[in-house]
Amino acid sequence: MENFTFYSPTFFAFGKDTENEAGAYVKRFGGSKVLIHYGGSSAKRSGLLDRVKKSLEKEGLKYVELGGVKPNPRSGLVYEGIDLCKKEGVDFILAVGGGSTIDSSKAIAAGVVYDGDFWDFYSGKYIEEALPVGTILTISAAGSEGSPDSVITKEEGMFKRGASGNAIRPKFSILNPALTQTLPPYQTAAGITDIMAHLYERYLTNSKDVEVTDRLIEALLLTMKYEGKRVIKDPDDYEARANIMWAGMMAHNHSCGVGRSQDWNSHNIEHELSALYDCAHGAGLAVTMPAVFKYVMNHDIMRFAKVAVRVWGCEMDFDHPERTALEGIEAFQKFLISIGMPKNFKELGAKKEDIPKLVNVLCRGDGRDGTISGFVTLNEEDCTKIYEMMV
Amino acid sequence: MENFTFYSPTFFAFGKDTENEAGAYVKRFGGSKVLIHYGGSSAKRSGLLDRVKKSLEKEGLKYVELGGVKPNPRSGLVYEGIDLCKKEGVDFILAVGGGSTIDSSKAIAAGVVYDGDFWDFYSGKYIEEALPVGTILTISAAGSEGSPDSVITKEEGMFKRGASGNAIRPKFSILNPALTQTLPPYQTAAGITDIMAHLYERYLTNSKDVEVTDRLIEALLLTMKYEGKRVIKDPDDYEARANIMWAGMMAHNHSCGVGRSQDWNSHNIEHELSALYDCAHGAGLAVTMPAVFKYVMNHDIMRFAKVAVRVWGCEMDFDHPERTALEGIEAFQKFLISIGMPKNFKELGAKKEDIPKLVNVLCRGDGRDGTISGFVTLNEEDCTKIYEMMV
Numbered sequence: 195m196e197n198f199t200f201y202s203p204t205f206f207a208f209g210k211d212t213e214n215e216a217g218a219y220v221k222r223f224g225g226s227k228v229l230i231h232y233g234g235s236s237a238k239r240s241g242l243l244d245r246v247k248k249s250l251e252k253e254g255l256k257y258v259e260l261g262g263v264k265p266n267p268r269s270g271l272v273y274e275g276i277d278l279c280k281k282e283g284v285d286f287i288l289a290v291g292g293g294s295t296i297d298s299s300k301a302i303a304a305g306v307v308y309d310g311d312f313w314d315f316y317s318g319k320y321i322e323e324a325l326p327v328g329t330i331l332t333i334s335a336a337g338s339e340g341s342p343d344s345v346i347t348k349e350e351g352m353f354k355r356g357a358s359g360n361a362i363r364p365k366f367s368i369l370n371p372a373l374t375q376t377l378p379p380y381q382t383a384a385g386i387t388d389i390m391a392h393l394y395e396r397y398l399t400n401s402k403d404v405e406v407t408d409r410l411i412e413a414l415l416l417t418m419k420y421e422g423k424r425v426i427k428d429p430d431d432y433e434a435r436a437n438i439m440w441a442g443m444m445a446h447n448h449s450c451g452v453g454r455s456q457d458w459n460s461h462n463i464e465h466e467l468s469a470l471y472d473c474a475h476g477a478g479l480a481v482t483m484p485a486v487f488k489y490v491m492n493h494d495i496m497r498f499a500k501v502a503v504r505v506w507g508c509e510m511d512f513d514h515p516e517r518t519a520l521e522g523i524e525a526f527q528k529f530l531i532s533i534g535m536p537k538n539f540k541e542l543g544a545k546k547e548d549i550p551k552l553v554n555v556l557c558r559g560d561g562r563d564g565t566i567s568g569f570v571t572l573n574e575e576d577c578t579k580i581y582e583m584m585v
Numbered sequence: 586m587e588n589f590t591f592y593s594p595t596f597f598a599f600g601k602d603t604e605n606e607a608g609a610y611v612k613r614f615g616g617s618k619v620l621i622h623y624g625g626s627s628a629k630r631s632g633l634l635d636r637v638k639k640s641l642e643k644e645g646l647k648y649v650e651l652g653g654v655k656p657n658p659r660s661g662l663v664y665e666g667i668d669l670c671k672k673e674g675v676d677f678i679l680a681v682g683g684g685s686t687i688d689s690s691k692a693i694a695a696g697v698v699y700d701g702d703f704w705d706f707y708s709g710k711y712i713e714e715a716l717p718v719g720t721i722l723t724i725s726a727a728g729s730e731g732s733p734d735s736v737i738t739k740e741e742g743m744f745k746r747g748a749s750g751n752a753i754r755p756k757f758s759i760l761n762p763a764l765t766q767t768l769p770p771y772q773t774a775a776g777i778t779d780i781m782a783h784l785y786e787r788y789l790t791n792s793k794d795v796e797v798t799d800r801l802i803e804a805l806l807l808t809m810k811y812e813g814k815r816v817i818k819d820p821d822d823y824e825a826r827a828n829i830m831w832a833g834m835m836a837h838n839h840s841c842g843v844g845r846s847q848d849w850n851s852h853n854i855e856h857e858l859s860a861l862y863d864c865a866h867g868a869g870l871a872v873t874m875p876a877v878f879k880y881v882m883n884h885d886i887m888r889f890a891k892v893a894v895r896v897w898g899c900e901m902d903f904d905h906p907e908r909t910a911l912e913g914i915e916a917f918q919k920f921l922i923s924i925g926m927p928k929n930f931k932e933l934g935a936k937k938e939d940i941p942k943l944v945n946v947l948c949r950g951d952g953r954d955g956t957i958s959g960f961v962t963l964n965e966e967d968c969t970k971i972y973e974m975m976v
Contacts, residue, residue, distance in 0.1 A: 195601025195827040209588025403824035413804035433794035436586040
């Protein structure tokens with residue numbers, strides 16, 4: 195196990211009706227003038243926004259609103275949010291939504307107190323300071339509710355890039371599984387896929403002797419496999435949604451990824467797809483992961499065999515462990531298809547002829563040197579082959 | 586899953602040589618005058634204390650020292666520590682040791698800023714305020730490095746009781762697995778048992794649909810089973826100790842126990858043993874748990890069958906699930922014996938004739954009403970039978 199530090203100071207309030215305590219938590223964590231940041235109309239229609247405002251008003255808190263966050267959140271709205279916060283003297287950002295809204299909120303929070311272009315943080319600068327952020331989560335997926343990370347797409351060039359810093363970890367996150375019950379099945383499934391991707395990206399490691407984190411990741415994958423099926427069968431299954439919601443947080447607050455190298459190449463390869471086609475990130479991952487895993491499998495057959503046996507229930511083939519490894523990848527893809535995820539470029543809405551463009555942005559964009567690194571370092575030829583496997 | 590809140594704001598620095606950063610962390614978390622609190626001579630002999638002092642001096646921090654913490658830490662030294670801190674104007678407590686030292690440090694930290702007898706907290710009062718505490722962990726066991734809890738024995742009457750509060754969560758905890766390598770095998774094994782007890786106490790729940798936390802607990806039990814064997818075979822196995830150290834923290838910072846009722850009757854029943862005989866807490870638990878589990882097994886056969894199959898690799902007997910349940914308990918006890926833990930009163934140094942006294946303090950001490958509650962509510966007759974099963 196490698197040396198590491200771990201820090202997850204977010205306060206989590208989990209369960210039914212917890213969104214009604216939003217005002218009390220904002221106050222507890224020092225807010226007085228709030229930006230309520232949200233996405234589309236569903237938060238309005240469901241009455242969630244009204245409940246949140248009522249909760250703020252009850253505590254005597256002032257607020258302004260900024261809606262319109264889209265999946266794969268854009269830099270334009272971040273600039274708008276920064277200007278609004280400065281003008282209105284906002285001292286707390288409350289994200290009401292999924293990972294896109296939370297990520298956009300984090301970007302605004304970092305940008306407000308920064309004397310420069312917020313995009314600097316998405317080009318490699320560590321975030322040292324930010325306004326406090328709280329979240330009311332409505333989609334189990336991105337894990338942004340417990341993470342120090344944010345991903346934003348720059349409209350100019352459609353670069354999708356990440357930024358990081360303990361300062362943007364939410365002060366509190368309100369997790370009410372019932373709020374996720376109104377999600378369309380496709381979005382629920384995309385969220386499940388994203389959570390499982392966060393687990394696989396940590397599982398694919400070159401570190402040795404990391405049994406405790408291997409076991410924790412496997413535990414969360416097993417949970418997702420079991421509860422994922424349940425929630426697709428019955429979208430109103432509160433208990434399944436509750437298990438998925440906690441698993442989604444644990445998958446990405448890093449407690450099960452410490453002390454080990456990680457991959458994140460599937461995320462990198464997918465980011466170009468959702469940036470270009472504006473597809474759901476989880477759906478892009480469903481197409482990307484099986485291809486990447488098959489391409490890099492030979493780098494460590496036993497690791498893929500381990501997850502195949504322990505998570506997917508495959509029989510270990512001691513004479514041909516590569517068969518077990520492959521069987522596990524296929525079982526994973528079969529699961530993803532069973533919950534309604536796409537299996538190829540066509541179903542995703544991606545085009546073969548765009549591959550050179552995708553590879554170029556992926557491997558050369560934002561100052562990259564022609565490779566992306568992770569479990570295996572991949573060059574432009576590798577990435578081309580991987581995209582071709584998805585066609 | 587039940588509604589819950591979860592908060593674990595401790596900063597963890599994990600790995601080789603991390604104790605040399607103690608001074609920097611004390612400074613970062615606001616300390617200027619430190620009480621270094623520790624146990625016996627091993628921290629001195631090993632040179633650890635000197636390294637810690639050097640690290641404080643490097644940051645220009647002043648300190649006083651208080652050694653002498655014993656296993657099952659006593660109230661007397663806590664009163665002494667409180668007086669010393671007040672006299673010296675200490676503003677930060679640095680625990681160098683295991684759970685006993687950390688728990689004693691937490692008690693001092695709460696007592697210094699409290700206008701009354703610190704024992705109030707160990708009689709049910711919630712700890713709202715305390716001096717900041719940092720830890721340098723030398724034994725994987727109690728999980729106190731990441732918990733809001735402390736257990737102290739009151740010398741008058743030998744009551745062993747717990748206190749709780751987010752204010753006593755360590756600001757930082759330094760976890761260097763190499764520091765645990767000099768532990769005698771018996772203490773290492775007692776620590777392993779304590780960690781597994783923290784997991785079992787959370788596993789034994791009456792809550793339904795808690796698959797995510799079930800899986801996380803099983804993951805940590807599997808880790809302990811695998812790495813526990815390795816470390817007993819080779820005490821210098823850094824990697825095994827590293828896996829155990831992170832599992833020990835995760836077992837007790839509550840991330841895998843949220844949203845579910847818990848047991849803690851084995852801990853309660855054991856506390857009277859270590860309070861009276863001053864045995865190692867883990868050794869007491871090794872004798873206590875199998876008896877308690879067999880006694881309460883019929884309350885939920887399927888729960889005991891589940892852990893038997895998933896952790897102990899037992900074959901599920903679908904016609905007679907009680908056989909599988911029992912087999913799992915026996916496999917656990919066999920494991921505990923294999924790592925050198927006692928199996929009965931005699932090996933523990935406990936006496937059959939003390940049972941009425943043990944039951945009386947357990948069920949009637951500190952205002953209890955004749956029962957202890959948990960997975961199953963146990964009365965004096967139940968507790969008598971359980972102690973008799975251990976003879």
